[in-house]
Amino acid sequence: MDMTCLKINLRKFVCLMAMLLTLGSLNEVRASMGANTPFVSYEGESGFAGNGATIYYLTNPPTSPYSSPELEASGHAFMALASTGQYVQWTNNTGQNIAAINLRSCIPDAPTGGGISNTIDLYVNGAFRQAFSVNSKQNYCYEGTNYNGQSDKNPADGDARYFWNDTHAPVTGAAITPGQTIRFQMDSSNTAAFYDIDVVDLENPPGPLSQPANSLSISSYGALSNNPSFDNTSAFSSCFNAARLQGKIAWIPPGTYYISAINGGLNPTGITIAGAGMWYSTIFRVTAPGNNIGVGNIINAVSCTLSNVLLDCNSWSRDGANNDGAIDFSGTNWIVNNVWIQHTTSSFWCAGVNGIAENCRTLSTWADGGNFNNVQSDNGLGMNLVYSNNFVRGTGDDAMAINSVHVNMYGTTTNYYTMMSNITYVNNTAVAAWGGKGIGIYGGTNVFVANNLLQDTAR
Numbered sequence: 001m002d003m004t005c006l007k008i009n010l011r012k013f014v015c016l017m018a019m020l021l022t023l024g025s026l027n028e029v030r031a032s033m034g035a036n037t038p039f040v041s042y043e044g045e046s047g048f049a050g051n052g053a054t055i056y057y058l059t060n061p062p063t064s065p066y067s068s069p070e071l072e073a074s075g076h077a078f079m080a081l082a083s084t085g086q087y088v089q090w091t092n093n094t095g096q097n098i099a100a101i102n103l104r105s106c107i108p109d110a111p112t113g114g115g116i117s118n119t120i121d122l123y124v125n126g127a128f129r130q131a132f133s134v135n136s137k138q139n140y141c142y143e144g145t146n147y148n149g150q151s152d153k154n155p156a157d158g159d160a161r162y163f164w165n166d167t168h169a170p171v172t173g174a175a176i177t178p179g180q181t182i183r184f185q186m187d188s189s190n191t192a193a194f195y196d197i198d199v200v201d202l203e204n205p206p207g208p209l210s211q212p213a214n215s216l217s218i219s220s221y222g223a224l225s226n227n228p229s230f231d232n233t234s235a236f237s238s239c240f241n242a243a244r245l246q247g248k249i250a251w252i253p254p255g256t257y258y259i260s261a262i263n264g265g266l267n268p269t270g271i272t273i274a275g276a277g278m279w280y281s282t283i284f285r286v287t288a289p290g291n292n293i294g295v296g297n298i299i300n301a302v303s304c305t306l307s308n309v310l311l312d313c314n315s316w317s318r319d320g321a322n323n324d325g326a327i328d329f330s331g332t333n334w335i336v337n338n339v340w341i342q343h344t345t346s347s348f349w350c351a352g353v354n355g356i357a358e359n360c361r362t363l364s365t366w367a368d369g370g371n372f373n374n375v376q377s378d379n380g381l382g383m384n385l386v387y388s389n390n391f392v393r394g395t396g397d398d399a400m401a402i403n404s405v406h407v408n409m410y411g412t413t414t415n416y417y418t419m420m421s422n423i424t425y426v427n428n429t430a431v432a433a434w435g436g437k438g439i440g441i442y443g444g445t446n447v448f449v450a451n452n453l454l455q456d457t458a459r
Helices: 003-032 233-246
Strands: 039-043 048-050 054-057 077-081 087-091 100-106 117-124 127-135 165-170 181-185 195-203 215-217 249-252 255-260 272-275 281-286 299-302 305-313 327-330 335-342 348-350 352-358 361-365 370-373 382-388 391-395 400-403 407-410 413-416 421-426 429-431 439-442 445-450 453-455
Touching: 077 087, 100 117, 100 127, 100 361, 127 165, 165 361, 181 195, 215 233, 233 249, 233 255, 299 305, 305 327, 327 335, 327 352, 335 348, 348 352, 370 382, 400 421, 439 445
Parallel strands: 215 249, 249 272, 255 281, 272 305, 281 305, 299 327, 305 335, 327 348, 335 352, 335 361, 348 370, 352 382, 361 391, 370 400, 382 421, 391 429, 400 439, 421 445, 429 453
Antiparallel strands: 039 195, 048 087, 054 077, 077 195, 087 181, 100 165, 100 195, 117 127, 117 181, 407 413
């Protein structure tokens, strides 16, 4: 044998083995990155395309950062259903029973903007199970004249962006067992012109938590659940004040509790607030066109703990719709754990000393997912803060951000802040930020960022 040929083949073999070992190592590292979530996500493009359903991929370099649903999709691809009978189907290979589903989908905007509501039919093992609600009321904005505000809702003003919206529901009837199929199908009763399916999150939530010992229920202070016309702001405030005075936990039972945007949100200090679980206890902020006063974050808390709730609102744009953030925590030793946030401007906008946000879920927001800073604290501090094991998808600004500000000037007033320090972002997942970065690190010292999975940004 020609020794030159042997050397070349040996070199190729060594290079191939090194590449395979490297790929194996990268796959192992990638598998260890990101958040450990209670749900499993199946991409639309990974499902079976039934009756002519079409997969759309991002195949060409984008000409605009807001040019297509593919660009903003998880995986930069999705399944499109455009006529009666078309469907996308997966097999439940999660190894667990599935009792709840979150769907990231896109349906058309209204002709003059503002969105529509509709349904897509869910089938289990080929049998109809339920009409699954979807809408486009809380996505879509246009490139016209006001990118920064993300408040242009007129389709005539330019190209669309923010195509995707998340909706979720328990599975009607029996749980979907391992090996059974899960299908979203466009039937004659589903009257939107199209249904684009980006990703489904499949989950088997535990049952609702019971009221803890040494707690006060908001129901005892006049709160009413599942009544969109009733403003629970005063009931929350009364319960929070009593819990602080008595050294007890404020308890949010199962149900959806509506609060008014014009009252400036909830403002607890020094208490623990606990719900029955993110699938069971919901605080929902209600706003309306024309209300231009007093809107605040859903919860503006000082030195508090919040756990096991869902925070949502009916916002339709980033600005101009009385839409502020969800969680504004500051003070000392604060904790946010197992909280689901969607449809707000920012998800977390937090400062203070010794705070942690962990095991949380952010879907479909207009601005940042997890933003730690030093401007939300009255004393200008952001120190010893941890953002860990959180899942963030579909943000209109940075999915995660560390934002150390030195000075802000408001007219003749100048505010100075202490540089942020000892900030940790570990084991988080950020997917499909449509208006920002996977993570932005803007200053600070002793910043530790590791094992975060960042993918599919649109910019």
